[in-house]
Amino acid sequence: MTNLETSSALDLPGSIATLQLKLRSDSEKVQLQAIDELSALGEDGFPALMEFLLDRPESRRVSAKIYQTLFNTQAPKVLEFLQQHFPTGTIPLKSDRNIDYTELQQLLAQQKFQAADLLTIQKLCELAGESAVLRKWLYFTEVENFPTPDLHTIDALWLAHSDYRYGFSVQRQIWLSVGKKWEKLWEKIGWKSGYTWTRYPDGFTWSLNAPKGHLPLSNQLRGVRVIAALLNHSAWTK
Known part of the structure; x- marks a missing residue:
């Protein structure tokens, strides 16, 4: 392939290279669109998403969406990557009361909102103390x-x-x-x-x-x- 042909290939709207450039845009909206387009490419798009996630994008919204997109592929190599580099997701799970929010993160990443809602109530009761945990409100x-x-x-x-x-x-x-x-x-x-x-x-x-x-x-x-x-x-x- 000539240099001209290579350049033309890279300029194709759906090419990996073009989408990688969009991922590094200053516009969060453009970044989110690029994530969707890379996700639509399936396994071909996963490496670009993983590489960008390792760079720790400044936007929490962008990093969380990439994590969520990758997590829900359930592809073994992708899950291994996430477990190695982002075992608890991309949101810092800070707690002053030693509460573990890992399960809540996982449920929300999977869009299991009803289960996440029930667990949220449980975690709030844990914050309140043993009496609240027992009464469940x-x-x-x-x-x-x-x-x-x-x-x-x-x-x-x-x-x-x-x-x-x-x-x-x-x-x-x-x-x-x-x-x-x-x-x-x-x-x-x-x-x-x-x-x-x-x-x-x-x-x-x-x-x-x-x-x-x-x-x-x-x-x-x-x-x-x-x-x-x-x-x-x-x-x-x-």
């Missing part, structure tokens, strides 16, 4: 004492593996946008329609097709004090 006073690093970890995992659609910080943004009106929040995030509460679990949408802020859940039937404590927590202003 929270007092708002317990939420107020949650350490910031743990809430940031849980939220970052939900954000990164939901294309920034789900998470406590997303719910907080929506809540603030509707003037802290709870009834408006419930409608916006799909927890209530008119006078009817969304029924658990089948009424909820366990995929990315739900409204922004739809997940994770909190038990609004006990009132708003727990979710108010979550959304008012100082973690979101730090």
Whole structure:
């Protein structure tokens, strides 16, 4: 092949070389598009994604999407690579209470949102202490004492593996946008329609097709004090 032919081949829109250049774009949107296009190439696109992931891209959104894309291929060589270099994903799993968030990361990476939601509640109860673990629900006073690093970890995992659609910080943004009106929040995030509460679990949408802020859940039937404590927590202003 001549140099001219080589150059032309590299300029093809779907070529690996072109997509590698797009991965290194300054535009996060272009990077995310390149990930999808490389993923669509199957095994031919995996090496480029793995190489770029090793460079630790600055965007958490980009690195998490690459990890998630690779993880869900279930290709043995890819999984071996991830286990060697990213055994707990790309989001730092920080905890002030020695809580292990590895399983939550794995469930969210696999888009198993219902299981991840249940585990999120469990982890929040672990943060609150043994009494909350036994009763399986929270007092708002317990939420107020949650350490910031743990809430940031849980939220970052939900954000990164939901294309920034789900998470406590997303719910907080929506809540603030509707003037802290709870009834408006419930409608916006799909927890209530008119006078009817969304029924658990089948009424909820366990995929990315739900409204922004739809997940994770909190038990609004006990009132708003727990979710108010979550959304008012100082973690979101730090």
